[in-house]
Amino acid sequence: FSWSEFFWEYLLPEIMPLGFAIVSALIGAVVNMRIPSALGDLINILNEQATAGLSTAAEYMTGLRGPVMQLVSLYLCQGLATFAYISLLSHLGEKVACKMRKNLFESLLRQDVAFHDQRKTGELIDRLTSDVQDFKSSFKLCISQGIRSTTQTIGCICSLYSTSAKLTLALAATIPIIVLIGSFVGVALRQLSKSAQAHAAEATGKANEVVANFRTVRAFANEPLEGQSYEVLIQKSCKINQFLGIGIGAFQGITNIALNGIVLGVIYAGGYLMSTNEINPGQLMSFLVSAQMIQRSLASLSVLSGSAVRGITAGSRVFEYIHLQPSIPITGGRKIPYHCLLGHLRFEDVHFTYPQRPDHEVLKGVTLDIKPCQTVALCGLSGAGKSTIASLAERFYDPTSGNITLDGVDITQLDPSWLRGRTIGYINQEPVLFSGSVEDNIRYGRPDATKDEVVSAAKLANADSFITNFPSGYATVVGERGLALSGGQKQRIAIARALLKNPSILILDEATSALDAESERLVQEALDRVMVDRTVLIIAHRLSTIKNADVIAVMKHGKVVEVGNHKELKKKGGIYSELIKLQ
Numbered sequence: 001f002s003w004s005e006f007f008w009e010y011l012l013p014e015i016m017p018l019g020f021a022i023v024s025a026l027i028g029a030v031v032n033m034r035i036p037s038a039l040g041d042l043i044n045i046l047n048e049q050a051t052a053g054l055s056t057a058a059e060y061m062t063g064l065r066g067p068v069m070q071l072v073s074l075y076l077c078q079g080l081a082t083f084a085y086i087s088l089l090s091h092l093g094e095k096v097a098c099k100m101r102k103n104l105f106e107s108l109l110r111q112d113v114a115f116h117d118q119r120k121t122g123e124l125i126d127r128l129t130s131d132v133q134d135f136k137s138s139f140k141l142c143i144s145q146g147i148r149s150t151t152q153t154i155g156c157i158c159s160l161y162s163t164s165a166k167l168t169l170a171l172a173a174t175i176p177i178i179v180l181i182g183s184f185v186g187v188a189l190r191q192l193s194k195s196a197q198a199h200a201a202e203a204t205g206k207a208n209e210v211v212a213n214f215r216t217v218r219a220f221a222n223e224p225l226e227g228q229s230y231e232v233l234i235q236k237s238c239k240i241n242q243f244l245g246i247g248i249g250a251f252q253g254i255t256n257i258a259l260n261g262i263v264l265g266v267i268y269a270g271g272y273l274m275s276t277n278e279i280n281p282g283q284l285m286s287f288l289v290s291a292q293m294i295q296r297s298l299a300s301l302s303v304l305s306g307s308a309v310r311g312i313t314a315g316s317r318v319f320e321y322i323h324l325q326p327s328i329p330i331t332g333g334r335k336i337p338y339h340c341l342l343g344h345l346r347f348e349d350v351h352f353t354y355p356q357r358p359d360h361e362v363l364k365g366v367t368l369d370i371k372p373c374q375t376v377a378l379c380g381l382s383g384a385g386k387s388t389i390a391s392l393a394e395r396f397y398d399p400t401s402g403n404i405t406l407d408g409v410d411i412t413q414l415d416p417s418w419l420r421g422r423t424i425g426y427i428n429q430e431p432v433l434f435s436g437s438v439e440d441n442i443r444y445g446r447p448d449a450t451k452d453e454v455v456s457a458a459k460l461a462n463a464d465s466f467i468t469n470f471p472s473g474y475a476t477v478v479g480e481r482g483l484a485l486s487g488g489q490k491q492r493i494a495i496a497r498a499l500l501k502n503p504s505i506l507i508l509d510e511a512t513s514a515l516d517a518e519s520e521r522l523v524q525e526a527l528d529r530v531m532v533d534r535t536v537l538i539i540a541h542r543l544s545t546i547k548n549a550d551v552i553a554v555m556k557h558g559k560v561v562e563v564g565n566h567k568e569l570k571k572k573g574g575i576y577s578e579l580i581k582l583q
């Protein structure tokens with residue numbers, strides 16, 4: 001957690017409300033400090049009036065008017081200052097939290113696919129929600145209470161000093177000891193808090209996964225199992241938090257005892273000074289209220305230290321991901337002008353290992369030439385590395401060695417957002433639709449597309465007829481909490497979405513394998529129509545879907561072992577003909 005970065009990037013743009021909030025908190029603290037002496041004045045006047053033996057109520061009231069008015073105006077000022085700093089800090093806190101969430105979310109969107117492979121969704125969402133919330137609450141509390149309590153402590157010590165230097169020095173000597181012990185305990189508590197938050201995030205990740213895959217959990221009747229594993233995770237975080245609570249509680253309890261002891265000491269010593277006529281009863285009253293204010297301020301500072309521990313830990317978890325740099329940028333690099341783009345994709349001796357499985361080489365020297373407007377099919381046994389090839393073409397990952405080129409240019413030189421957003425259309429087995437209308441989902445392929453373009457992409461994808469049959473047509477809401485579409489319908493919307501960007505290269509990764517015969521026919525019909533005049537890479541298990549491909553490459557254990565067309569490979573009597581027999 002970098003304070004300087006936090007100040008320059010998050011606080012400086014909000015310096016006005018921050019400044020006013022600090023000034024209001026300071027005014028509140030100063031006003032608070034004036035109250036003991038105003039009370040002291042009132043006591044002195046009451047004392048004098050009692051000694052003088054005033055008889056009428058009017059005389060009594062007249063004498064009190066001055067100090068009472070002074071107290072009332074102090075109370076009003078204090079109320080106003082409290083209102084000002086609380087509302088200003090809320091404004092500031094919300095702005096800071098909003099900016100942190102925006103920066104964190106943008107950073108998560110920038111990260112490599114490998115980063116997301118390695119982390120649970122819930123853990124990331126936890127940082128975006130709970131951690132930012134914890135940081136914001138703690139930040140607001142630290143500014144408001146921190147400024148008030150610190151100013152009041154310092155101010156009250158000064159006012160005590162003016163009353164009795166000896167007594168104040170003795171009092172001040174004990175405070176650094178408490179602060180020193182407090183900072184040691186603070187470091188230990190921070191460690192504990194960090195570990196508690198990490199466990200809570202793990203539990204959120206688990207909950208997220210289970211809720212997202214609820215149907216699978218229900219289908220396997222695994223509710224008790226999932227309940228138990230969630231409980232194990234939450235119990236870990238619960239135990240550490242309980243331990244943390246004991247630590248914070250013990251620290252605050254001991255601090256309170258020490259502080260109350262200090263007040264007792266002040267009463268004892270103050271009483272002695274009064275008996276030697278060094279101070280009057282009013283001064284003793286103000287002395288006591290000041291000492292009690294110091295006690296309250298220090299107690300709230302010790303509570304604050306617990307909140308600061310949580311806040312800094314949460315903040316460092318947020319900034320950890322904000323600062324993370326992806327190894328593959330999402331923008332920047334060359335773009336091949338549309339009229340020059342041929343769509344010649346070539347893999348040259350490509351080796352690849354997934355970052356989270358460094359001991360398992362998935363591609364072991366793949367060479368594959370996909371010529372412009374050619375349809376190349378990849379087949380082979382499950383786990384041979386076919387989908388990995390598609391991921392590398394999309395530059396979700398970079399090869400460990402070897403090159404992938406598009407029209408002779410290494411794809412690492414090309415702008416990744418141009419490559420994915422404009423050049424390659426990727427359709428896989430399980431299309432994901434976002435919540436929103438059918439039209440929004442198709443337009444996701446190219447946000448600036450017109451309604452006519454959306455409709456013609458849907459027509460090409462064989463989707464227009466079923467969409468127009470819905471009562472709300474293209475405005476029908478789908479995705480989460482929307483209309484449940486069949487697999488074939490979803491797939492055709494996904495095809496329309498991919499087509500909207502008019503990609504030069506189309507990658508179809510098992511695009512029809514999850515569909516029934518009728519849906520497959522409709523989707524295949526759409527695909528046959530859109531594959532014309534494009535470079536196409538098809539990945540399929542069902543060999544009937546690829547037999548018309550110009551080139552078929554058979555993969556085994558991360559290598560391309562056979563290349564040719566259907567007839568040639570069938571005649572060859574190798575793995576391909578074995579696969580045909582099997583099917």
Ligand SMILES: Nc1ncnc2c1ncn2[C@@H]1O[C@H](COP(=O)(O)OP(=O)(O)OP(=O)(O)O)[C@@H](O)[C@H]1O
Pocket residue numbers: 117354356357362381382383384385386387388389
């Ligand atoms: N994100 C990932 N992280 C780690 N390993 C992975 C990842 N994705 C795939 N693998 C591994 O890489 C190997 C190749 O997987 P890939 O999905 O490319 O095979 P495939 O030929 O497409 O298989 P299928 O036909 O079953 O889809 C497998 O051993 C798989 O376990």
